[in-house]
Amino acid sequence: MLLGKVAGTLVASRKEETLEGLKFLVLKTLDVDESETGSYVVAADAVGAGVGEIVMYATGSSARQTTYTKDRPCDAVVMAIVDTWEVGGDVKYTK
Amino acid sequence: MLLGKVAGTLVASRKEETLEGLKFLVLKTLDVDESETGSYVVAADAVGAGVGEIVMYATGSSARQTTYTKDRPCDAVVMAIVDTWEVGGDVKYTK
């Protein structure tokens, strides 16, 4: 999994019908020091994350292993809101 | 998922037979500010997107989770036409 910051939302009214009801978040991907990498991904939100929160997302077929995304054409899902992580004994982020 | 702009179409008459009837779109991939990244992808069109439209596409096994692409050798699908997205409170794109 990788880390991302919820930067915003995306709306698409015309879409594959099984996607009806999914909320799409625009994530800016983060490196391990919480700085932005310059990349982004649009992910379905399985946990009710809000703009500004730091989240963890899964991609590929693993993104379909939630009840929310199962059997849908969705390749990225926010599956956790991060409380804290540490690297080398240093806390890099706390919510 | 990532964002792309429908740049054109691709025709292939000799192909794996299960692909018969699929429409292939040439997408230029976009970054979160709607500028082109220089990359492209050819994706099956599951939503009837037109040239010039901004779309969202899924890749890998997730690209086969539409009735249109199920069980076919297709690794990218346009699964939504984007209406709008915002980042940091700023609307980055509106259809």
Added chain:
Amino acid sequence: MLLGKVAGTLVASRKEETLEGLKFLVLKTLDVDESETGSYVVAADAVGAGVGEIVMYATGSSARQTTYTKDRPCDAVVMAIVDTWEVGGDVKYTK
């Protein structure tokens, strides 16, 4: 999917037994203007492509969705020979 030019062939007599009979093509990957990107991929040939032809290939589990590659340890397949594509109203390639 991405585009490639069939640059040559590869022979491997000692291999996983389910691969017996597959033809392997060396593809040089192309960008959307038909120039070579410098990358390559070795793909199974599901459509009878010849050296010099421009093809479309699928990767990952989607590469196993042909009768030719089903249930085999193969992660790239040529699934179409391209006739033509256009970008921005310009024909970029015609066979």
Added chain:
Amino acid sequence: MLLGKVAGTLVASRKEETLEGLKFLVLKTLDVDESETGSYVVAADAVGAGVGEIVMYATGSSARQTTYTKDRPCDAVVMAIVDTWEVGGDVKYTK
């Protein structure tokens, strides 16, 4: 598979419910000479690895082939703690 060094841990209390009980490790990815590449990945820990250990991790659907991660939205798993590897006859790492 790729090699990584366990750099730290990550805690997420609000998450997809099937993830309850998984331990998440922050891995710094290594090249073949055991130097850090600058990239990271967050992986579920299927083997009880500790901070500072060198591990091997699998990604994608393969990350769900442990009893610990089966059917969960998890795309990276630590599946082995490395004892040693050698390249060109030189031992590059020994635990």
Added chain:
Amino acid sequence: MLLGKVAGTLVASRKEETLEGLKFLVLKTLDVDESETGSYVVAADAVGAGVGEIVMYATGSSARQTTYTKDRPCDAVVMAIVDTWEVGGDVKYTK
């Protein structure tokens, strides 16, 4: 698939139990001219390859389509030992 040179081996005694008995090879990835790219991958060996041999490997779920790797948390497998390949009419490698 991509090409690699078997550079060495890796030993991991503490691992997911289904991995018991697999042999892990350290591959240096090659470009189409047989020069090293600077990247590596650790792959399970399904064909009995030796150090110094040029092999072809598959990644992702395709790496689990051998009897050796089926249902295991393994995302790369050596599935063929290469005899020869040619590009543009030139033999680039012969065993």
